[in-house]
Amino acid sequence: MDHRDAYEFTSRENETIGKAATWSLALAGASFIMVIVHLIFALVGSQLTGTSLRLLVFDMGAGVVSASCYLAAAILFAFAGSALRRVVRTQGNDLQHMLKALDTLHRIFVLRIALVFLTVIAVAAVIATGEGL
Amino acid sequence: MVPLFLICAVAGWLYLGTGRALKAVVTTEGNDVELLMRALDRLTRAFRYEVIATGLALVLFAVLAVVTRL
Numbered sequence: 001m002d003h004r005d006a007y008e009f010t011s012r013e014n015e016t017i018g019k020a021a022t023w024s025l026a027l028a029g030a031s032f033i034m035v036i037v038h039l040i041f042a043l044v045g046s047q048l049t050g051t052s053l054r055l056l057v058f059d060m061g062a063g064v065v066s067a068s069c070y071l072a073a074a075i076l077f078a079f080a081g082s083a084l085r086r087v088v089r090t091q092g093n094d095l096q097h098m099l100k101a102l103d104t105l106h107r108i109f110v111l112r113i114a115l116v117f118l119t120v121i122a123v124a125a126v127i128a129t130g131e132g133l
Numbered sequence: 134m135v136p137l138f139l140i141c142a143v144a145g146w147l148y149l150g151t152g153r154a155l156k157a158v159v160t161t162e163g164n165d166v167e168l169l170m171r172a173l174d175r176l177t178r179a180f181r182y183e184v185i186a187t188g189l190a191l192v193l194f195a196v197l198a199v200v201t202r203l
Contacts, residue, residue: 013170020173023180030187037194098169102155105176 007095009087017098018088024081031074038067062122069115073108080104140186147179 009017042063083101087094154172158165 009166013166016170016173016177020177020180023177023184026184027180027187030184033191034187037191041194 006092008091009094014088017084021081021084021088024077024084028074028077028081031070031077034070035067035074038063038070042067058126065118069111072111076104076108076111080108140182140189144179144182144186147175147182151175151179 042060080101083097083104087097087101090097151172154168154175158168158172161168
């Protein structure tokens with residue numbers, strides 16, 4: 001094993017990492033609740049009678065897309081939290097677990113940046129085609 | 134909406150701090166672990182604020198749902 005891979009974080013450092021793991025898992029839970037909320041709003045919030053099919057598809061589609069993004073974030077936050085938790089609980093592989101957690105966090109941030117651009121594009125599309133709906 | 138905006142703004146600011154601290158891990162030498170811990174501390178606070186913001190958003194959704202049904 002590479003000498004650098006054998007680095008063990010101190011108890012104080014483990015405390016900091018443990019807190020990050022806890023709140024990452026909490027955020028995964030919160031994101032999962034948002035998945036359910038968005039799905040409920042997509043299904044219950046759409047008026048089925050007297051609404052054009054295009055508007056209905058757009059309303060429900062937006063809800064399902066939002067729910068999917070929250071689901072992806074929830075899964076990634078759970079992965080990141082678990083990897084950080086493993087840094088604290090296991091011995092001998094701290095740096096590898098830490099790097100895996102940081103890699104997952106990187107994916108979360110890329111997903112979120114993509115989500116912001118998608119939202120901007122969706123809003124622009126709604127404004128552009130608003131009359132058509 | 135103002136409390137939600139403030140919480141998200143603070144979380145955004147903390148994410149910026151996290152990014153700067155992580156960048157410092159790469160660009161500096163001799164203090165990597167301490168800088169990494171600083172970044173994780175800021176990340177934890179950002180996560181905490183986001184959980185609070187999500188909780189507030191849920192309450193707001195519930196209130197709006199009840200009000201619009203009435």
